[in-house]
Amino acid sequence: MIRDITIGQYYPANSIVHKLDPRVKLFATLLYIIALFVYKGLAGFILITGFLILAVKMSKVPLKFILKGLKAIVVLLVITASFNLLLTPGEVTFFKWGVFQVSDTGIRTAVMMMIRLIYLIIGTSLMTLTTTPNQLTDGLEKSLSPLNRINVPVHAIAMMMSIALRFIPILIEETDKIMKAQMARGADFDHGNIIQKAKAMVPILVPLFVSAFRRADDLAMAMEARCYNGGTGRTKMKPLKYTASDRVAYLVIIGFLAAVILLRIFVPYFG
Amino acid sequence: MSIIVDKVSYCYSEDSAYKVQALKEVSLTIEDGEFIGIIGHTGSGKSTLIQHLNGLLKATSGHIYYNGQDIYDEDYNLKDLRNKVGMVFQYPEHQLFETTNFEDVCFGPKNQGLDKKEIELRAFEALRNVHFPEELFYQPPFDLSGGQKRRVAIAGVLAMHPEVLILDEPTAGLDPAGRDEILGLLAQMKRELGITIILVSHSMEDVAEYVDRLFVMNGGELMYEGAPKDVFRHYKELEEVGLAAPQVTYLMHELKEKGLNVDLDATTVDEAKQTILAALGR
Numbered sequence A: 001m002i003r004d005i006t007i008g009q010y011y012p013a014n015s016i017v018h019k020l021d022p023r024v025k026l027f028a029t030l031l032y033i034i035a036l037f038v039y040k041g042l043a044g045f046i047l048i049t050g051f052l053i054l055a056v057k058m059s060k061v062p063l064k065f066i067l068k069g070l071k072a073i074v075v076l077l078v079i080t081a082s083f084n085l086l087l088t089p090g091e092v093t094f095f096k097w098g099v100f101q102v103s104d105t106g107i108r109t110a111v112m113m114m115i116r117l118i119y120l121i122i123g124t125s126l127m128t129l130t131t132t133p134n135q136l137t138d139g140l141e142k143s144l145s146p147l148n149r150i151n152v153p154v155h156a157i158a159m160m161m162s163i164a165l166r167f168i169p170i171l172i173e174e175t176d177k178i179m180k181a182q183m184a185r186g187a188d189f190d191h192g193n194i195i196q197k198a199k200a201m202v203p204i205l206v207p208l209f210v211s212a213f214r215r216a217d218d219l220a221m222a223m224e225a226r227c228y229n230g231g232t233g234r235t236k237m238k239p240l241k242y243t244a245s246d247r248v249a250y251l252v253i254i255g256f257l258a259a260v261i262l263l264r265i266f267v268p269y270f271g
Numbered sequence B: 001m002s003i004i005v006d007k008v009s010y011c012y013s014e015d016s017a018y019k020v021q022a023l024k025e026v027s028l029t030i031e032d033g034e035f036i037g038i039i040g041h042t043g044s045g046k047s048t049l050i051q052h053l054n055g056l057l058k059a060t061s062g063h064i065y066y067n068g069q070d071i072y073d074e075d076y077n078l079k080d081l082r083n084k085v086g087m088v089f090q091y092p093e094h095q096l097f098e099t100t101n102f103e104d105v106c107f108g109p110k111n112q113g114l115d116k117k118e119i120e121l122r123a124f125e126a127l128r129n130v131h132f133p134e135e136l137f138y139q140p141p142f143d144l145s146g147g148q149k150r151r152v153a154i155a156g157v158l159a160m161h162p163e164v165l166i167l168d169e170p171t172a173g174l175d176p177a178g179r180d181e182i183l184g185l186l187a188q189m190k191r192e193l194g195i196t197i198i199l200v201s202h203s204m205e206d207v208a209e210y211v212d213r214l215f216v217m218n219g220g221e222l223m224y225e226g227a228p229k230d231v232f233r234h235y236k237e238l239e240e241v242g243l244a245a246p247q248v249t250y251l252m253h254e255l256k257e258k259g260l261n262v263d264l265d266a267t268t269v270d271e272a273k274q275t276i277l278a279a280l281g282r
């Protein structure tokens, strides 16, 4: 039941995208998002679509999997699209009723917004699907390490993030177990009004918090027992190292963003 | 009055990269008042199987009949089934949530919609049945020892007066004394309350002494079923799938090899003593 949540899930496969350095993937995702909000015109749209299709193909992650992430935002998509569609005034109005209207500009912005959101989700899920949480935090720690100089505790933040990520599936599993155990004792989570439903959560939340605190305690103890004392002087078992394909990827993504910007300036037709 | 499991298969995360076939066409029958043991290596599907018996998991294919009724029928009342088939999960102490032990035991009967007097009577009885010390009834559950917490959790299910009591590895993580106490308690409850007990375990020693019939699970399939002594005759095959017969079985086989005419079916220390004495002619 609750296990079907797929946010931040990793899809194991042996592909070029999986093997890229996490720093490259973080950087690429950032530039990709910028490109999404910079592009204008059909040419830019085609370029971005082509880039996205290529990236998905190379990642060897089945399309079905990537699209699953969209299910979570269907409601958001529908709401954004209908607001844009119904509330934007334009030159040609096809339909008008009170404050609501359907205009050519409205249709165009609604479609653009949908495309942007969908592409945003697909792009970012592609990154999390091809990068393990550990790699992700490693990459983040390394990328942000210059901030150490202005006394930002980068290592601590990265460590907290990786622990939090690591604990999500554990806590989901735990919730599942506790729910089942209370259901076996006749608890009912599906019926009743809002207050009754909120009350029914108590038998889940209390044990869940108790176990989360216990786990946190155990983990802290285990880390201290193994002499963990923060990031200073700590070496990595698998230090991040750029390879030739990482350098190529950097060039490709920078070239991609440059192309999108140039297209916006020189061929901003349609849309 | 029985539980019939008919060709039940179950898949976790059916349409994902992590699909796991946890049960493959398992069929078995459990009669009223039996003490059943289910054993198997970790990951063999024991927990998955028992969660089908009270409808917490729904089989991907196959059927389950409780007292002759298909529990997957449209109009079958699953909540009612869960009142009759009590389930004590692994590490049940993790599900305690009330402010006192007594209150926690009341949770099940409360959900059954009984009146206050009946609820408290049942909670009291159940805590007594698991030999929980009375001075701790109104203490918070969180600072009890592991074994004590487990008693409270078992009492929480007992208070619902189930016809069938399923326990998933109730002795996991307990010291030998705690283990014997819990198992002895189960045997006593079966004798005195006449309920069907299904005990899940990965330790042969645990089950050999107490159960009437054994099901051995391996890789999601039912591998053997029968009385413990019949099952332990396959001790070589059991070893191959990562299970060991009770140490007594090995001792008997070694004694036999050395020429002592002992009964190979002895599985408990007591039976071993009898047959060795008999073989020595005393």
Ligand SMILES: Nc1ncnc2c1ncn2[C@@H]1O[C@H](COP(=O)(O)OP(=O)(O)O)[C@@H](O)[C@H]1O
Pocket: B012, B013, B020, B021, B022, B040, B041, B042, B043, B044, B045, B046, B047, B048, B049
């Ligand atoms: N909630 C779950 N999601 C996915 N796979 C699971 C889940 N629970 C158990 N499994 C898998 O199903 C198989 C059987 O597990 P389980 O029934 O817990 O075995 P046992 O209780 O005998 O140790 C194992 O391979 C396990 O990894």
Ligand SMILES: [Mg+2]
Pocket: B046, B047, B048, B090, B168
């Ligand atoms: Mg188990």
